Amino acid sequence: MFESLKKKFSRTSDKLEEELIEEAQEENNLEEESGKKFSFFSFGRKDKKEEEDSKSDVAEIPQEVESIQETDTSDDETSDDKDEKSGFWSFGKKSSDNKEEPQEEESAEEIQEEEESAEEIQEEEEPKKSHFWSRNKEEDTEESEDADEKTEEKKSRFWSRNKDNDSSEENDEDEEPSGMFSFITAKTISEKHLEDILWELEMGLLEGDVAMEVASAVVDSVKDDLVGRKIKRSNDITEYTYNALRNAVAEIIDIPGKSMTEMIEAKKAQGEPLVVMFVGINGTGKTTTIGKLANYYLKKGYTPVIAAADTFRAGAIEQVNYHADKVGVKLIKHQKGSDPAAVAFDAVEHAKAQGKELVLIDTAGRMQTNTNLMDEMKKIKRVAKPDLVVFVGDALTGNDATQQASKFNEAIDLDGVILTKADADSKGGASLSIGYVIKKPILFLGMGQGYDDIKEYDADWMLNQLFSESGEEVNINEA
Known part of the structure; x- marks a missing residue:
């Protein structure tokens, strides 16, 4: 529903961002910042996602703790229990296991050859070990660098979920693949920045069969909301424009009356x-x-x-x-x-x-x-x-x-x-x-x-339809 209006709203945000970034470049007032640029419609999903993330964090942290506890407990197992595990785990332990004594019949040279052979096999098989066991053994200095990097990546994805400005999350579905910019000195949105953009918005609304007085009301409301806003990052432009348009439309479509x-x-x-x-x-x-x-x-x-x-x-x-x-x-x-x-x-x-x-x-x-x-x-x-x-x-x-x-x-x-x-x-x-x-x-x-x-x-349902991405329409039986 309402795909035409959605595109016009998103285009208004993009045009304002282009205007401010271009001016900042001329003023040498722009620097690239680590992080990702949010899409226009991502702000409409933030409230839902924050609630879902808070629930998932509460659910997943005990699982992480539980896995750590299981790892710690595994270190306390008896040697008999360890022997029952697969030969893969027990094979490389001969060199470090002080409980096993070499047989008296074997010569010192034969023992040394067996130990060297075991160490070579252990080095070849080491990368195949499960990350679950390796990430909790801080004292294990022989673990490969690849395993360390993968383990660190998994940990960072888990713990960074509650960090608002963490730029290390590569797969955030709310973010665009383009870069994000910040202004060295905060920019202030003026009427000059909005003149052409709001004219284009008004023409777009009229082309979408929106009544003249409604298009004018939306444009005036957006202008009043944006003029004077101080912008520090490019994401701020998108968010402020999204909120200004949403507030303007909310006032238009909410006509009081009894059902x-x-x-x-x-x-x-x-x-x-x-x-x-x-x-x-x-x-x-x-x-x-x-x-x-x-x-x-x-x-x-x-x-x-x-x-x-x-x-x-x-x-x-x-x-x-x-x-x-x-x-x-x-x-x-x-x-x-x-x-x-x-x-x-x-x-x-x-x-x-x-x-x-x-x-x-x-x-x-x-x-x-x-x-x-x-x-x-x-x-x-x-x-x-x-x-x-x-x-x-x-x-x-x-x-x-x-x-x-x-x-x-x-x-x-x-x-x-x-x-x-x-x-x-x-x-x-x-x-x-x-x-x-x-x-x-x-x-x-x-x-x-x-x-x-x-x-x-x-x-509220209508507002969500107007400010949701394509394909996110709410089923009438769920509304």
């Missing part, structure tokens, strides 16, 4: 059903979304009822009837061409009489410029008195969905938004803009074609 589930519970306490009316243009997936919501709340233990108030479009009643049958909920319908407001009214009365908690009213799709159909929509609202009027928009249409929502909001005063096909949205313009522009919350996101492919909107 539909909370409203159902509030109405249930009053002995009334929650009445939800769905509006939008043709082809956005409005009727399918109603089927998904009926299934969603049925699984939560509520009893929905659907009103087939789209009485104009050919096949509309059959379509919503198909979804109601598949999900297993009651459908209230009239003949084609009947008054849609009457259908909505009957559905509400049925829910009250049967003690059902949720009424979902399907209305005819209409363009925001069709005055007659917009007036009819207002009539349905007056008769059914819905608690929520929800606009259903197609995320793939980008800025068009935002403009449509604005027109519907002006005509009927929307209470929330549902975006369909969000899983296939690479640009993210509608998801980023629509709630901010009409000042109404996004309630649900359509994430696929199945009845279970819908999730309640969560601003």
Whole structure:
């Protein structure tokens, strides 16, 4: 999801770093530093990794200690136990074992020849010994240099896990293979450094179907956050830019509002059903979304009822009837061409009489410029008195969905938004803009074609999608 926006955010960080490093080179204010350069998206994983690392450190340190204890214990074994070990270990010990006396029949020359032969074989086999035994014997000065280096490397990887600035970890997955730089005298980010970069960001957001006012809000927020920042290392540039962009987007997408589930519970306490009316243009997936919501709340233990108030479009009643049958909920319908407001009214009365908690009213799709159909929509609202009027928009249409929502909001005063096909949205313009522009919350996101492919909107989840690397999207069932 949102691959286009992710690339634009990352490019903003890279451009600012290039700008500052180039200026520092001209000022002779740059030096290469040991360590690795962090990628833009690595900062989004730091919180998770720190928590995981702290747990793994606690788990692994006792294992290291245990292995050392086992090694120490092995040194105290009796000579009988040692003799039971493989011939490899016992073979080279003849020269150092004072407990074994040479046989009286052997001459001194024969004994010396046997000892020299044993030492030569021991030298040939020494590198094959396990690192486990060799790394804990500090007094063993005959161990090969290769074994020492490998053992030291293993130890350093284990103990350096808690050192924030340790540059010896070669395989850190959060780091880029490029070098890191530091400034001899700290650099201060000024408006001059950001002028071209933020203009490019704003153009990129507009190309991604982000609304003009949203793009301007993001750029202004990033500018206020970065100007005046003092930079000592190149990694600081990446981190500050990442945080500035993330904070700007967080303010844009987090529109306060109650969830539909909370409203159902509030109405249930009053002995009334929650009445939800769905509006939008043709082809956005409005009727399918109603089927998904009926299934969603049925699984939560509520009893929905659907009103087939789209009485104009050919096949509309059959379509919503198909979804109601598949999900297993009651459908209230009239003949084609009947008054849609009457259908909505009957559905509400049925829910009250049967003690059902949720009424979902399907209305005819209409363009925001069709005055007659917009007036009819207002009539349905007056008769059914819905608690929520929800606009259903197609995320793939980008800025068009935002403009449509604005027109519907002006005509009927929307209470929330549902975006369909969000899983296939690479640009993210509608998801980023629509709630901010009409000042109404996004309630649900359509994430696929199945009845279970819908999730309640969560601003933190959305933020993680926008600032995660490719392929790290969170599964809707795990969110």
